[in-house]
Each structure stands twice: as structure tokens, then as C-alpha cells.
Amino acid sequence: MTRLKLAIPSKGRLKDNAENWLARAGFKLRQSGGDRGYTAELKGLPDADVLLLSAREIAQGLIDGSFHIGVTGEDLLNDLSADLARDASVIKRLEFGGADVVVAVPSAWLDVNTMADLEAAGARFRQRHGRRMKVATKYLRLTRNYFAQKSVGEYRLIESAGATEAAPASGQAEVIVDITSTGTTLRANSLKVLDDGVILKSRAALAGSLRADWSGGAKEVLQKLLASIEAVESADATSLLVVGGKVEESLRAELGLTEISANSFLSPSGKAVENARKLTESGVNSVSILKSDFIFSQATPSYEAFIAQFSTRA
Numbered sequence: 001m002t003r004l005k006l007a008i009p010s011k012g013r014l015k016d017n018a019e020n021w022l023a024r025a026g027f028k029l030r031q032s033g034g035d036r037g038y039t040a041e042l043k044g045l046p047d048a049d050v051l052l053l054s055a056r057e058i059a060q061g062l063i064d065g066s067f068h069i070g071v072t073g074e075d076l077l078n079d080l081s082a083d084l085a086r087d088a089s090v091i092k093r094l095e096f097g098g099a100d101v102v103v104a105v106p107s108a109w110l111d112v113n114t115m116a117d118l119e120a121a122g123a124r125f126r127q128r129h130g131r132r133m134k135v136a137t138k139y140l141r142l143t144r145n146y147f148a149q150k151s152v153g154e155y156r157l158i159e160s161a162g163a164t165e166a167a168p169a170s171g172q173a174e175v176i177v178d179i180t181s182t183g184t185t186l187r188a189n190s191l192k193v194l195d196d197g198v199i200l201k202s203r204a205a206l207a208g209s210l211r212a213d214w215s216g217g218a219k220e221v222l223q224k225l226l227a228s229i230e231a232v233e234s235a236d237a238t239s240l241l242v243v244g245g246k247v248e249e250s251l252r253a254e255l256g257l258t259e260i261s262a263n264s265f266l267s268p269s270g271k272a273v274e275n276a277r278k279l280t281e282s283g284v285n286s287v288s289i290l291k292s293d294f295i296f297s298q299a300t301p302s303y304e305a306f307i308a309q310f311s312t313r314a
């Protein structure tokens with residue numbers, strides 16, 4: 001039996017969020033060798049092996065097919081793969097790790113606010129300094145593609161090893177392409193984002209490798225994982241209304257209730273209180289609103305959508 005290989009980030013906010021998200025679905029992480037161990041198991045999913053790696057290594061491993069699934073940033077998947085539709089697929093976009101990959105220039109460049117301005121500034125820069133304007137980034141592919149799409153050619157790429165926002169101040173580059181969420185780091189380094197300088201709006205994602213070997217049981221383990229994750233999502237999105245009395249079918253349809261049994265219905269969470277009030281107004285004796293931890297159903301749409309990609313490929 002092939003075990004499911006799952007990679008999650010080894011440190012930082014992505015790790016904490018991924019760990020909490022899995023725990024909420026009933027899969028608690030147990031790291032071998034304590035907090036600094038780089039392998040782990042998931043309680044409740046004995047046929048999975050967990051690898052703790054950097055977000056970049058996870059994106060690369062999914063693209064290469066070194067493991068089946070992983071939590072990483074969409075920015076990295078898009079940057080590292082030349083053909084993401086062929087290599088990997090986002091199974092679920094997650095609620096955390098939201099950040100934009102942006103083009104930023106020194107705030108002091110008052111006449112540079114758009115990518116078109118940047119091209120003009122690049123031409124002036126070359127005339128004045130006898131060399132091309134430098135753009136520092138870890139996102140080499142995304143930068144090349146976006147600059148080409150915006151017809152910006154007057155630049156040279158410098159691969160950044162870290163602290164990219166410091167590159168203009170230290171003289172390593174004039175312009176940067178990097179990830180930002182609150183904008184604090186950009187402001188602290190006197191940089192501004194160009195008006196049309198958002199290359200990608202990224203989130204953390206659970207992604208599956210389309211290049212990994214999925215034979216021999218790994219798919220079944222993935223289905224089990226996703227069934228619990230979707231059961232949590234259903235539970236979060238709905239409330240259970242337990243009703244003391246009969247609910248007419250027309251009212252049920254009007255309120256968007258799904259029948260679970262004769263006197264219990266699922267309501268969208270945000271409408272539960274309003275629906276309970278309308279039910280009592282219609283004549284039912286009492287309505288209790290309950291929150292579930294999990295609501296399992298037969299179908300696992302995210303699993304089915306992921307698996308379908310293998311049959312549609314040549």
C-alpha cells in the first residue's frame with residue numbers, strides 16, 4: 001500500500017496555520033524529534049507521512065512529483081512551474097497566507113507610478129548610468145513574464161537571497177518584486193507599489209502533485225483527509241435547526257433549509273437566527289440552533305475535482 005506523502009511548512013505563520021487547520025479537521029500533528037523534527041505523523045491518518053519543509057521546497061516538490069500533496073503559497077507554485085496546469089493543482093485555497101506579489105520602486109521616484117512609467121524610467125536610467133536598471137527578486141519567472149506582458153524591457157534581473165526590500169537602500173538594485181501583506185516592510189524601506197504593479201494575489205493552498213505516483217492507495221488516503229476537511233467546512237457554513245412542529249415545504253424552500261430528518265434542518269449559518277424567527281412566526285413551537293463540529297456527506301467535491309484531472313490528461 002502506497003502511503004500518502006504530505007508536506008507542510010516547517011516554521012513560521014504558514015506552519016502554525018496549517019497545523020491548526022489540520023487539527024480542526026481532526027488530524028493533530030505529531031512531530032518526530034520534537035518541534036525541530038522534520039518528519040511527522042497525523043493522528044487519525046495513519047497511512048500518511050508528513051514532511052516539514054520550507055514553503056519553496058514544498059512548491060518545488062509538488063512540481064517535481066516528490067510527494068503527493070502539500071501546503072504552500074500560490075505565489076511559489078506559479079513562480080517555480082513553467083506549466084502549472086501540467087505539474088500541480090490547487091485542491092483548496094486556504095483562509096491564511098494571503099499576500100500580493102508586487103512591483104515596488106523608491107517612493108522618491110515621484111514620476112514613476114505605472115509599469116509604463118517604469119519602462120520610460122529604465123530607458124532614462126540606462127542613458128544616464130550606462131547600465132540597465134536592476135530589479136531584485138526571488139520571483140524570477142513571475143517577474144520576467146509580467147514585465148514582458150507590460151512591455152517593460154529596460155531592466156536586468158538580480159536574484160535575491162532574502163531581505164529583498166533592502167536592495168534599493170543597499171544599492172543592489174533600484175526596483176524590487178516581492179511579497180507583501182500589510183505593506184509595513186515596503187513603507188519601512190521607503191518603497192511604493194506601482195498602480196498596476198500587483199502581479200499576483202496569492203493565498204496559502206493545499207495543492208496536489210500531478211506528477212507524483214498516485215497508484216496503490218494514496219488516493220484513498222487523500223479522500224479520507226478531504227472528507228474530514230469538507231465536513232468541517234460544511235459545519236462552519238451551516239447551523240442545525242431543531243424544530244418543534246411541522247414546517248411546510250414551501251417555507252422550507254423559501255428559507256433555504258435542507259431537511260436532515262423530520263424535525264431537523266440545515267440553515268446557512270449567517271441566516272440561522274433570522275430563519276428561526278421566521279419559523280416561530282409561521283407557527284412552530286420552538287426552534288433550537290445548534291453548531292456541529294463536522295457534517296459529513298457522501299460526496300467529496302474537492303477530491304473528485306482533483307482526481308478527474310488524471311482522466312482528462314492524455
Ligand SMILES: Nc1ncnc2c1ncn2[C@@H]1O[C@H](COP(=O)(O)OP(=O)(O)OP(=O)(O)O)[C@@H](O)[C@H]1O
Binds near residue numbers: 012056072097162180
Ligand atoms: N507577509 C506575508 N503575509 C502572508 N503570507 C506571506 C507573507 N510573507 C510570505 N507569505 C507566504 O509564505 C510563503 C513563505 O514565506 P516565508 O516568509 O516563510 O519564506 P521566505 O522567508 O521567503 O523563506 P526563506 O527564508 O526560506 O527564503 C510565501 O511564499 C508566501 O506564500
Ligand SMILES: O=P(O)(O)OC[C@H]1O[C@H](OP(=O)(O)OP(=O)(O)O)[C@H](O)[C@@H]1O
Binds near residue numbers: 165
Ligand atoms: O507587507 P508585510 O506585512 O510587511 O509583509 C512582507 C514581509 O513578510 C515576509 O517576510 P517574513 O515572512 O519574514 O515576515 P515578517 O517580516 O512579518 O516576519 C516577506 O518576505 C516580506 O518581507
